[in-house]
Amino acid sequence: MVDSCQTCETCKNDREQYCPSTAFTYGSLDRDGSRTYGGYSKTIVLTEKFVLSIPESLDLAAAAPLLCAGITTYSPLRRWGVRPGWKVGVVGLGGLGHMALKLAKAMGANVTLFSRSQEKDEDAKRLGADHFLISSDPEQMEAVVGQFDLIIDTVPYNHDVNPYVTALVPEGSVVLVGYFGPLEPTVNSAPLVLRSQNLAGSLIGGIKETQEMLDFCGQHGIASDIEVINAQDLHYAYERVRKGDVKYRFVIDITTL
Template structure:
């Protein structure tokens, strides 16, 4: 076994504590990664606090992982020691079902294995990137291109692919009007990527507090959703709306902003159920959809796209001892725009 320093939470209202965890010895197709940076995702908070389901503790969160390969198994062909790599939200899938064969492992019909708070094929609970090392099967390791530093690359492994995938799937590009709901960890990546794809980008945020940032990141327009006139002025405007917020919204109001055949895609995952009036869809042949991260192939495509367009996450680097504070600041929308843990600070 390989011993790694980590930060774990032991209950839904407990603070993080320093601990050590065991990583498995390398199988022939495994890669050992020394983690350099790990992003903090809102999903980490939902999971650590058992807001989506009742979790088993302790939990080491973290699925935005960037680091360096330090050892490879005897049959590994994709990576060598010293490679710059990343790990995202999943670390395994069946590899045999129809969805896996299509490169959509996140929709594995037998259930993909999540990077943390899941059970792997060895019967062990997975623990994530708030740790110094991780062992992952090579097919679920991503190559981080030169030109993207590891700290700004880490959030791309969730926030980047979570927004890239629906923008790619619904063909954001020249001639398309795209709105992004929320300018947070996900939203700011959606703005950067949609802009790089050539779309006309509008940010829909509660207030105009971040308007200057939004325009700097690539938005063409910025509106406050707290202003009722916004929904009147923009009715029937957008081809695609990416909803990035993890809060309950008036779905019907946002559907009214879609043009004919437009689509509203949810990538934020609020704990509360949301409802809609079917007439909000029928009237404009509109669609309401969801999207979950992306497959390994598409995630690599996203990383290459970001390298080509010089896109990284806007980050604030913190120490391992600041995780609890960072969680509270995420909930207060007091981060621009992603916290990233410097794993070198993660002493036992």
């Protein structure tokens, strides 16, 4: 985000991401009528309040994705109060998932990655997972019914969320951060009601919380796993993103523009 109205209720409560006038870094109409171009810009003009301080201990390139994948996963982990002893599940190991693993682990949780690919097991454990589960294996899913305090679901396309609800403890929550659209197969309200559970969503975080996340990452030495590319390799990188072949974020070196 580069600007918001600063006067509405959500802005006053440090939740600029919901302000109807927020100018996002990319693709928004800015206050002066220009269009924002995010990382493709040569210069960015933003309201002072939206400037963030990157801890000196972090590599600048590896810190860049924290402003999206970092805050998107940090915010729900904090909002639901993850603490030592909690069992946290992370669904999907991509840009969001790999940050969720690192952050949940740093908050002291016992962390499990749910994935469809056995080949992600090793990386998941390197990134902080204590356990690894194949989400398409009914036996493995059956074995964890009623276990998780919180599940962060990072999958960016439609999928069945019901097995994740079933994997929650009473009063537990599944938080969707990757997919916006109709949920098919349909959500069954029975476990939600009978065990007082939540199916929730979460959108990035406000500026204050984003700074808090950066400071937390600085203290814990957490940044994103990245591949730095030159601007001219963008199309090649885009094809690799489409194939899911990136561990775990591309960062464009804009000095090569």
